[in-house]
Amino acid sequence: MTPDPNESLRADAKLGPVVDAVGPLRVEPAEDFFARFVVSILRQQVSMASAAATRERLFDAVEVTPEGILNADDEILRDAGLSRQKTRYVNNVARAFREEGYSREYFQGIDDDAVRAELISITGVGTWTADMQLLFSLGRPDVFPVGDLGIRKGMVQLFEDLAVEDRAAMRDRAERWEPYRSYASLCLWRTVEGDDIDD
Numbered sequence: 001m002t003p004d005p006n007e008s009l010r011a012d013a014k015l016g017p018v019v020d021a022v023g024p025l026r027v028e029p030a031e032d033f034f035a036r037f038v039v040s041i042l043r044q045q046v047s048m049a050s051a052a053a054t055r056e057r058l059f060d061a062v063e064v065t066p067e068g069i070l071n072a073d074d075e076i077l078r079d080a081g082l083s084r085q086k087t088r089y090v091n092n093v094a095r096a097f098r099e100e101g102y103s104r105e106y107f108q109g110i111d112d113d114a115v116r117a118e119l120i121s122i123t124g125v126g127t128w129t130a131d132m133q134l135l136f137s138l139g140r141p142d143v144f145p146v147g148d149l150g151i152r153k154g155m156v157q158l159f160e161d162l163a164v165e166d167r168a169a170m171r172d173r174a175e176r177w178e179p180y181r182s183y184a185s186l187c188l189w190r191t192v193e194g195d196d197i198d199d
Helices: 005-010 016-022 033-042 048-061 066-071 074-079 084-100 112-120 127-137 149-158 167-177 181-193
Strands: none
Touching: 005 016, 005 181, 016 181, 033 048, 033 084, 033 127, 048 074, 066 084, 074 084, 112 127, 149 167, 149 181, 167 181
């Protein structure tokens, strides 16, 4: 029988009460890998509300597929709310999907570090964005995106001796949740953001 990640985390002194409070959490691949990737680009360094507004305008304006993005005039993307920089980034991601044939199947059997390295090779994709793809697009179970401020705030709430900038210490503490750090991450977001998580 496959172990239940929620039950495993429920046994943890720190996360157990969170799991009990929020109920079972699931980590599953996104239905649309490319669209989810674009949403992560939109969410880079902006508020969730701002990203949501841009997402709605973008998805209304163009077909959010690699070809749809590449065929769209940059002004259409800019009118949807993308900065000049993010317009370039989503085009870079679209080009990579078209040229490399990225899909969930493409990355199947490739370990997390190798996936992260390949995605970061795309200009505009950093560690945070790559981690979001591992967790939300590919549904990998053991991702700990310590570059995310919400994750660090959640760690500070759980471990009062940590400061929000203590990333190395947070990685060390999170080892206790292997191999289910993605589920632990969902719990951490819930502790600080309620239902407003990056899914």
